[in-house]
Amino acid sequence: MKVISIYIEAGITGFESPAAEYTELGLSLDELLIKHPNATFIGLANGDSMKDVGIFDGDLLVVDRSEATVHGDIIVANYNGNFVCKIIDKKRKELISASADHRPVPISEADTFQIEGVVICSVRLHRKSKRLTTCLH
Template identity: 55%
Template sequence: MKVIPIKAQAGLIGFESAAAEYSEMELSLDELLIDKPSATWIGLAQGHSMELDGIFDGDILIVSRSETVKHMSVIVAVLNGVFCCKRLDIQQRALISAQRNAKPYYIRDGDEFAVEGVVTRSIRIHSPLTKQVGP
């Protein structure tokens, strides 16, 4: 974000806001974080299995369906009816957690498995939202 210092006169008597000296340029988080909006969805990370990859419980995940899934991509998938976020070992057909001593899950015949997209960004929430998002 670019911030340009500008002297501003509000015409009010009293203490001037610290922000009165700055004018912010227009900023779109969509443009900054999302390459292809029509192929992008947002999820909420739950659990601790991806912490060594920098994804923590409560983080917002930006997931792209247009991104090519590569060996060891961080993906969101549905495995046997449950959403999960893991690294995908294409060669071994395995889901890898980013936790020490975690064993890979080898995708077996009979598993219902579908990649829902590649995680392109994660956003850490430092202060909880005051209102709930979603249903």
């Protein structure tokens, strides 16, 4: 995949095609977004609990299993059989949502809990893809 550097403005001026004078950059999205290809997976965000950090329902999450988890990271975890995306509070042993609508969830010894990886970035799709939805479900 080639990245085309075209600066897009909200207003429309002139009649020249926006693609008339573009340059291609030798960069793939894989190279840009994925540091450890063998340890990275993509998940689909579901719900609104992470909206205050810019993760919305339907966003793609790039998750790296090889990154060391630190306090305050956005993670994907298996919590009692459910995959969740939350902020990890290692000091209080809690999963924190990025929305005032959701309370912190304590992680106790009785819980099944496994961190699956650190969310490196999220990608928002402005037109949903049936193919993508089929692949991720």
